[in-house]
Amino acid sequence: MQAQLWFERCDPISGGNGCNVSGFSDQCSAIRLTTGHNYTVSGNYFHDNCGGMNGRGYDIDLEEWFYDAIIENNLTHNTAAGVPSNSHISVSMFFESVHAGPFQNITVRNNRFNQTDSCFSINVAMSGPQAINYYNNTCVDFRVYGYWPGGDNGDAGGTINFVNNIFAALSTSSQTAMYVDPQKNSGVQPPITNDFYCQSCSPLVNWSGQSYSSGNLDSLGTGNVYGNPGLDGSLKLTASSGPAYQTGTALTANFPDFEGDSRPSSGMWDIGADEYSGPVTSTMCTYAYTPWSACGSDGTQTRSVMSATPSGCTGTPALTQSCVSAPPPPASTTLAAPSNLRVSSSYLLSNPIQRVTLSRIFSRLRSTPALR
Secondary structure, three states: OOOOOHHHHHOHHHOOOOOOOOOOOOOEEEEEEEEEEOOEEEOOEEEOOOOOOOOOEEEEEEEEEEEEEEEEOOEEEOOOOOEHHHOEOOEEEEEEEOOOOOEEEEEEEOOEEEEEEEEEEEEEOOOEEEEEEEEOOEEEEEEEEEEEOOOOOOOEEEEEEEEOOEEEEOOOOOOEEEEEOOOOOOOEOOOEOOEEEEOOOOOOEEEOOEEEOOOOHHHOOEOOEEOOOOEOOOOOEOOOOOOOOOOEOOOOOOOOOOOOOOOOOOOOEOOOOOOOOOOOOOOEOEEEEOOOOOOOOOOEEEOOEEEEEOOOOEOOOOOEEEOOOOOOOOOOOOOOOOOOOEEOOOEEEOOOOOEEEHHHHHHHHHOOHHHO
16 A cells, blocks of 8 residues: 655646645545544555655554554555654554543554654543553664654553564664653553664663663563564564564464464464564574582482573583592501411421421511611
């Protein structure tokens, strides 16, 4: 789905007849829904959407109040750049509530947003409790923010969850991957198992006035990671490794990825809209062991594994080895003369059968160096 730029339709150079653009705000949406329930927006492709006089536009725009709605498996590409200096930016998934509200039981999942000013925003003028879940979305090359709180002054309270999402500025010089303003977003919960990657962002995450970078990201929420997720041109994972592979949270109820590939019923999910289904490359483990035990009587000694890295690695730890026990020290021996030993002038009798002459005994004594 492509929305032609409004001023291009008007400009004679593009075949138009000219338009009066005085006071024109140029706010556009590819899909704009106002109030409703039991909606599903799924499987749409938006490219080169909006733009124009002040650049404010949205790919998907839900306004006023909604409940029991699912936004899933959509792809947006190259939404026209806005004008951040006046808060007119393009947003791929936009919630806006000015006169009514709130948004209840809304799930945004498996969407891929590529080259937009901001992937997500909740902009409310009428404060109220919201219930919105952002699950397994892939937000790539956002120009300004991954998530932006919007320009109105209402407070989006309630419970707003971000779980298993990718926020990756791979080729853009972005400002902040996630900007949460406590005055406007009191309902946003600490993020869970998201992959953040932005080398230009300063800070990486602005969470209620607290700055987070790659160095202290692990102290924000639960299980969030930093690193290039490793995506191809269709925003799919390319390898069975990397920060987004098998580091996500298993959600209930289970749902497949954007291509219909199943996600594990137990264990770790992949982060983002794609569940990796290509060839799996085994990563060998590096083990940390306890010291070897003493050598046993069976000629073996044992040890245990304290840790194995990286996560998900394979291998067989070496837990036993052969050994040789040291021989026991020789026992001391004291020789006692037999009680029936008799000495005569010509021979020594220690045994009726054996005869040793005294001359032979003295000869041996003289040949001993210690007795010379």
